[in-house]
Amino acid sequence: xxxxxxxxxxxxxxxxxxxxxxxxxxxxxxxxxxxxxxxxxxxxxxxxxxxxxxxxxxxxxxxxxxxxxxxxxxxxxxxxxxxxxxxxxxxxxxxxxxxxxxxxxxxxxxxxxxxxxxxxxxxxxxxxxxxxxxxxxxxxxxxxxxxxxxxxxxxxxxxxxxxxxxxxxxxxxxxxxxxxxxxxxxxxxxxxxxxxxxxxxxxxxxxxxxxxxxxxxxxxxxxxxxxxxxxxxxxxxxxxxxxxxxxxxxxxxxxxxxxxxxxxxxxxxxxxxxxxxxxxxxxxxxxxxxxxxxxxxxxxxxxxxxxxxxxxxxxxxxxxxxxxxxxxxxxxxxxxxxxxxxxxxxxxxxxxxxxxxxxxxxxxxxxxxxxxxxxxxxxxxxxxxxxxxxxxxxxxxxxxxxxxxxxxxxxxxx
Numbered sequence: 001x002x003x004x005x006x007x008x009x010x011x012x013x014x015x016x017x018x019x020x021x022x023x024x025x026x027x028x029x030x031x032x033x034x035x036x037x038x039x040x041x042x043x044x045x046x047x048x049x050x051x052x053x054x055x056x057x058x059x060x061x062x063x064x065x066x067x068x069x070x071x072x073x074x075x076x077x078x079x080x081x082x083x084x085x086x087x088x089x090x091x092x093x094x095x096x097x098x099x100x101x102x103x104x105x106x107x108x109x110x111x112x113x114x115x116x117x118x119x120x121x122x123x124x125x126x127x128x129x130x131x132x133x134x135x136x137x138x139x140x141x142x143x144x145x146x147x148x149x150x151x152x153x154x155x156x157x158x159x160x161x162x163x164x165x166x167x168x169x170x171x172x173x174x175x176x177x178x179x180x181x182x183x184x185x186x187x188x189x190x191x192x193x194x195x196x197x198x199x200x201x202x203x204x205x206x207x208x209x210x211x212x213x214x215x216x217x218x219x220x221x222x223x224x225x226x227x228x229x230x231x232x233x234x235x236x237x238x239x240x241x242x243x244x245x246x247x248x249x250x251x252x253x254x255x256x257x258x259x260x261x262x263x264x265x266x267x268x269x270x271x272x273x274x275x276x277x278x279x280x281x282x283x284x285x286x287x288x289x290x291x292x293x294x295x296x297x298x299x300x301x302x303x304x305x306x307x308x309x310x311x312x313x314x315x316x317x318x319x320x321x322x323x324x325x326x327x328x329x330x331x332x333x334x335x336x337x338x339x340x341x342x343x344x345x346x347x348x349x350x351x352x353x354x355x356x357x358x359x360x361x362x363x364x365x366x367x368x369x370x371x372x373x374x375x376x377x378x379x380x381x382x383x384x385x386x387x388x389x390x391x392x393x394x395x396x397x398x399x400x401x402x403x404x405x406x407x408x409x410x411x412x413x414x
Contacts, residue, residue, distance in 0.1 A: 047389075054174075054383035055166040057139070059085050061378040072165040075136050075155035084136035084155070090129040096154050097123040108152040110135050127154040134160065167379070174383035175204040178369050180357075202358045204384075207365040214279045214361060215343040221283035222290060222339040223332050229286045230294035231320050235306060245295070252288045256348075264352060278353040279346070279361075283339065290335045297331035298324060333402040337395065344392055362388045 024032060048068055053061050056070040075084050093113045099105050101122060108126060116125075129135070134157065137150040179202055232238075233245050267278045301324065309319045325332070350364040360368065366384055370376055 050382050050389075051386055053379055054170055054386045055168065056170075056379055057085075057167060058377060058379050061382070069164050070166050071162055073136070074161045074163075075134075075153070075159055077136065077138055077151060077153040077155075083139045084153075084160075085139050086160075087135045087137050087152070090131055090133045090135060090154075092131055094129045096126040096129060096135070096152065098126050100124050110152075129154045130156075132157060136160075170379050170383045171387070174380040174387075177377065177380045178207070178365055178384050179203050202360070202365075204365075204387075206358060207360055207362045210276060210359060211344060211361040211363075214276055214346075215340050217280040218283040218343045219336045219339050221280065221285075222287070223336055225284050225286040226290035226335060227294055227325065227328070227332065228320070230291045230298055231324060233291065234295040234298035235303075235320075235324070236316070248288050248291055260352065267353060273353055274355045274359065276354075276359060279343070279349050283343075290338070293335060294328070294331055297328055301327055330402050333399055337399055340395060341392060344388075 049066050052066075052068045052070060056067065057072070060067055060071065073084055073086060074081055076082075077084060088110075090110070094110050095113050095116045096108055096110050097116065099107045099122065110129065113128070134155050135152060136155045137152045139150075229248075233241060233248075263278070263282075264273070267273050270277075272278050272281075305323060305327075306319050309323055314323075345363060346361070347363045347367065350361045351367075354360055354364060357365075357368070366381070366388065369384070370381065
C-alpha cells in the first residue's frame, strides 16, 4: 500500500497573502503592509463612525465632516459656565434679545443690530455679538418644552472650551428607546428623577434572547443536517448519487422570493406564524451551499480511515460520528459561522413570520424603533446597532483561525 504523505498545516496556506509577502524585499513588504493598513482603515471607517456616533450628543451625529471623537463645549451663559451647543456663527454685528412679556416670554432671538429699535419695550437687550462670535444654547435641558425654548447666549470663540466626553448614557437610553419608552421616560430614568413605567413594553434583553435562540438552534440544525447529507454524497457509493447531488446544487438557482408564499402557507397551516419556529426549523433540512462545502471537505479525508474502521466492526453512523466529524471541525465551524451571521442579521424572515412584539429579533426591533419614532435619534440608533454588531465581531474574533483554516482546506486534494 502506498504511504500517504502527511501535509503540514502551513502547506495549506502557501498561497495566502502572508506567504507571498514573506518573499518580498523589506521595502516592498513595508509598502504592502502600509497599503493593507490604509485599506483596513478605509473599510473599517463605517464601524469607527458608528461607535463614535453612539457616544456623541445628538447634534453631532449629522455633522460634516464626520467626527470620530465625541466632543462637548462649555461656555459662560448668564454668568455660569454650562455645557452648550453651537447654534450658528454671527456674520454681522447683532443683538441677542429676550421677550419680556406675552406667551413668548423668555424666548431669546438674535437680530441684526441695524434692525433693533431701542424703544421696543417688549424686548430687552441681553448681549451684543460681533462677527465671528457664536450663538450658543444650553444643553442641560431634557424636557420637550425646554428643548423648544432653550436658554441662549453669545460666546466668543476664545471663551469656548472643547473637550472629549463620551456619552455612555446613550446606551441605557438606547435600550429604553428600543423597548418602546417615550423620550420623557428615557430622560427621567437615566437622570434618576422618574422610574420607567411598568407597562407591557418589551425589553432589549427579550429581543436579544429571541435572536440567540434562533441563531443557536439554527446553527445546531445546520451543522447536523448538512454534515449528514454531505457524508452520504462524499463517502457512500449508491446509484444516482451524482444526479441527486447535481439536483441539490440546482436549488441554489431558485430565488428566495419564489419560495416565500409557499413557505408562508405551510407555516400558517402548521400554526407557526407568530412564533420563532419558522426561523430555525428549516435549518434542520439542509441547504445546498453548506452541503457542497462539507462534501468537498469530506472528500479530502483518506478513505483508508473509513475502511480501517469498518474492518474493526464500526457501523457507518459510528464512522460518521466518531471519525469524520472530529476531523471536520474546520468546515463545521465555517458552516456554523456562516449560518450564525445569516440568522443574526436576518430581517426578511422575522418580518414575514413574527407578528407580536415580544417575539421580535434584534434586527426587526431595530427597524421597528426606526419607523415608530418620527424623528430618529441617531445616537440611540447607533448605540443599539453597536451592541447588536458586537456579538458577531466577538464570534469571528475567537473563531477566525478555524474559519480561515476551513476555507483554505475545503476543496484541496488529500
